[in-house]
Amino acid sequence: MVWSFISRTRGRGRFDVTDWLTWGYLILGIVLMFGPVLWVAMSSFKTDAALSEYPPSFLPFAPKTVMVEGYDDPLPLYEITAGEHRGEVLAQIRRIGLNAQMVDPQNPAEKINVKIGDRAPAREFAMAFENYSKLFERFNFMRYFWNSVFITVVATIITVIFNSMAAFALAKYRFRGRTTVFLLIIATLMIPPTINLVPIYLVVNELGLVNTPWGVIWPAVATPTGVFLLRQYMLTIPDDLLDAARMDHASEWRVYWRIVLPLAAPAIAVLIIFSVMWRWNEFLWPLIVLTRSEEFTLQLALNAFQGDLQTSWSGLLAMTVLTLLPITIVFALLQKNITAGIAQSGVK
Structure with a gap:
């Protein structure tokens, strides 16, 4: 079908x-x-040497090596493309200027001089799984992963609760200044986030939340995007349904929790996806609030791979892939609600 x-x-x-x-x-x-x-x-499965090759290749290839009698370390293999030994596969001992001293693995006693332009490295398909295993040896990966999961999950739950309450009040209650409050919330979208960094940091510092996950969670639990998205969706819920529940002596909390939230599930799923992406990928604010390495998130741990003189690209790519997996899983589980949630919330 x-x-x-x-x-x-x-x-x-x-x-x-x-x-x-x-x-x-x-x-x-x-x-x-x-x-x-x-x-x-x-x-992410390539070695550092393979990552520095030009032109780059899509598949992970690694240079072939061979153990030669009389040498302690494996020697790299090269295919001779020109000259007297064209077509042979030799092992390189050392490179001296424009020449390379090589040896036949089957006859290690004879030294052969080959121009570096007359040889090409012999490569084979090899996946460097050690790029991932080194993450757990070099870094406390699970600690950073737990920090990111805790901040993302808790912040998403609080964001959904706060934004849905505000959206419910703005969509279903009639009070003076309702439109003005809604416009003020939407107007905050025009304020660049970097302008708020200093005053927010001062508040967080006064509350003693610096170097704690709560210092990352609380400043942005109420988002204007979430309030707008849920309010527009809740406007489609019939008021008669809520009035019928109130006539059956349902409290406002029960109306909100048992009727409005289940009916707004598609929009809430969209907000959850947005919130998870915002929190999981957030870098600037955690970089300011968190200074102790044990409190770092995965995004801050990624920054540790880049040094002043050298960058571990293989480890950086491996950790990037691991960082992408959770957000991909969340999107795959909730993506079926994205179209319905956005289409019925008035977002163009």
């Missing part, structure tokens, strides 16, 4: 021009969206 839907054409049993254009557009979109992600994922 799925294949028949995908393979259907506008022409009579064959591809029409519009079919080719449609498939080309879709394939181009897939490559542009998922190509960089796949490249990062494959590069």
